[in-house]
Amino acid sequence: MVSEIYSLDLLTTVLDIEKLEKLEFSGIKGKFLSQQVLGMHEEFQEAYKVFSESTYDCLDIADMKFEEDVYEFKWKIEDMDRRLGTIFGQAFDDAASVEHVFKLIDIFGSLLERPLIAAEVYDKYHLLITKFDRDLDDAKLIYLNHIQEEIELGYPPVHRNMPLVAGGIHWTRELKDRIQIPFSNFKYLPHLDLDSAEGKRMVKKYEDLMQLLEK
Incomplete structure (x- = not known):
């Protein structure tokens, strides 16, 4: 036995x-x-x-x-x-970004469930909230700069050779994907507590920015 x-x-x-x-x-x-x-x-x-x-x-x-x-x-x-x-x-x-971190987690896969490895990396999961919070700040700055350019130019700046409406939608979708795709990966980390004060602030910042982009 x-x-x-x-x-x-x-x-x-x-x-x-x-x-x-x-x-x-x-x-x-x-x-x-x-x-x-x-x-x-x-x-x-x-x-x-x-x-x-x-x-x-x-x-x-x-x-x-x-x-x-x-x-x-x-x-x-x-x-x-x-x-x-x-x-x-x-x-x-x-890792250059939160997206790269999630790719790293995916690469390690079940290795991260091994007790001694898990003990080493547990605290790193919490830092993901801080990393993504900074990414949200960067995205918000990009949004504000875009709005400022629109005010100064009198029309929304878009990619070259794109109509204004289609270009504006395309730009918005790109910025949404930049934050939406990494954020969706947080649900796959059961060890990460988004109900903490820091986690709730990050989620609120994400939701607020998504609402701005929807408008």
């Missing part, structure tokens, strides 16, 4: 860590972080060889070699999980 539990846990770990081979990062530190993760995947493959190249006698209850190997393997994986948590934090800080 113990061996079955170990085997299931081992299989889950293998499926999770195999994803490292496909992790790639963008940003200033992207190449460096990608190389680190690739090196960790190679470490994992080397550590896993103890199981793929060994033969265990499942009928010999006195043989504790499998359990001993699993214990040693788990210790190495725990170290890798901590390092992955650190790498996620660095990639998070390096």
